[in-house]
Amino acid sequence: LKFRGTLHQKGEFPFTILPKDGVVVIPLSAIELKQKSSNFRITSGIEELDKMCGGGFFRDSIILVSGATGTGKTLMATEFIDGALKKGEKSLLFAFEESREQLFRNAIGWGIDYEKMEKNGSLKVSCEYPEVSGLEDHLIRMKSEIESFKPTRVAIDSMSALERVSTKKGFREFVIGITSFIKQKEIAGLFTSTSPTLMGGTSITEAHISTITDSIILLRYVELFGEMRRGITVLKMRGSMHDKHICEFTIDSKGMHIKQPFKDLYGIIAGEPKFVSRSELERLDNLFDDIK
Numbered sequence: 001l002k003f004r005g006t007l008h009q010k011g012e013f014p015f016t017i018l019p020k021d022g023v024v025v026i027p028l029s030a031i032e033l034k035q036k037s038s039n040f041r042i043t044s045g046i047e048e049l050d051k052m053c054g055g056g057f058f059r060d061s062i063i064l065v066s067g068a069t070g071t072g073k074t075l076m077a078t079e080f081i082d083g084a085l086k087k088g089e090k091s092l093l094f095a096f097e098e099s100r101e102q103l104f105r106n107a108i109g110w111g112i113d114y115e116k117m118e119k120n121g122s123l124k125v126s127c128e129y130p131e132v133s134g135l136e137d138h139l140i141r142m143k144s145e146i147e148s149f150k151p152t153r154v155a156i157d158s159m160s161a162l163e164r165v166s167t168k169k170g171f172r173e174f175v176i177g178i179t180s181f182i183k184q185k186e187i188a189g190l191f192t193s194t195s196p197t198l199m200g201g202t203s204i205t206e207a208h209i210s211t212i213t214d215s216i217i218l219l220r221y222v223e224l225f226g227e228m229r230r231g232i233t234v235l236k237m238r239g240s241m242h243d244k245h246i247c248e249f250t251i252d253s254k255g256m257h258i259k260q261p262f263k264d265l266y267g268i269i270a271g272e273p274k275f276v277s278r279s280e281l282e283r284l285d286n287l288f289d290d291i292k
């Protein structure tokens with residue numbers, strides 16, 4: 001409030017009290033945008049997705065994977081970690097929705113052995129319920145785990161779970177705190193976010209995170225002929241060309257497989273896919289020909 005004779009930072013700062021460190025203040029609003037950025041690409045763990053992203057994610061970027069429940073967000077985080085392993089990199093997974101056993105079982109179902117990865121030191125899985133502590137404490141714990149394990153990739157599954165236990169302002173500060181820390185370390189971060197509706201829609205989490213993230217990947221259910229199919233699209237990717245198609249993908253015991261783009265369909269992202277007939281497409285194609 002007052003500090004005679006010198007300039008000081010104004011505003012509110014979150015703080016927490018920890019067993020060994022005493023009072024820890026988190027100077028979130030004081031974080032400056034001064035990270036370096038690199039052109040180095042890393043794999044997403046899925047070859048087809050790398051192609052859609054113009055060669056992979058950037059090494060020091062933040063990627064948001066958004067989709068309804070069961071669309072395959074945890075799978076994308078798992079593939080991201082597996083991609084790191086194949087390049088000899090280390091990953092850290094913060095899970096807030098599922099238990100260790102559940103996560104390990106899921107990964108085995110996709111042909112990825114977390115237990116082996118943890119044993120040889122290329123992975124650390126950190127599971128906690130979001131409710132066990134405040135977001136400030138989560139932030140400090142996550143930062144110190146990143147600091148000590150020194151991973152090149154961090155996955156957070158999911159951000160929406162953390163959002164539940166905090167206020168809007170607290171959540172935004174947490175997001176800024178963790179993203180700027182990950183960027184400072186020049187490593188890649190993949191966050192997942194659950195959309196509240198099964199078809200289409202966005203969530204508050206996205207509204208909070210999307211401007212801070214460098215890339216956004218949308219996973220969507222597509223209802224076709226009485227079947228729930230899945231679609232993936234790269235919605236944004238800062239600093240790079242990327243595929244604008246919505247491609248179909250399937251999940252099996254080997255993970256995610258991206259296939260052809262959905263053709264002659266519109267309204268997928270809005271959650272109401274509708275077919276356009278071939279003749280209508282041709283009519284639209286020729287619509288502006290007369291003007292030329």
Ligand SMILES: Nc1ncnc2c1ncn2[C@@H]1O[C@H](COP(=O)(O)OP(=O)(O)OP(=O)(O)O)[C@@H](O)[C@H]1O
Nearest residue numbers: 068069070071072073074075109110194251252253
């Ligand atoms: N071994 C497998 N073979 C085929 N499909 C599988 C397999 N394991 C999971 N699936 C499919 O993947 C889906 C779950 O994917 P995932 O756990 O990544 O979803 P999610 O988006 O993280 O969901 P949530 O919001 O509940 O966390 C299941 O609904 C199932 O259809």
Ligand SMILES: [Mg+2]
Nearest residue numbers: 073074097157
């Ligand atoms: Mg999940």
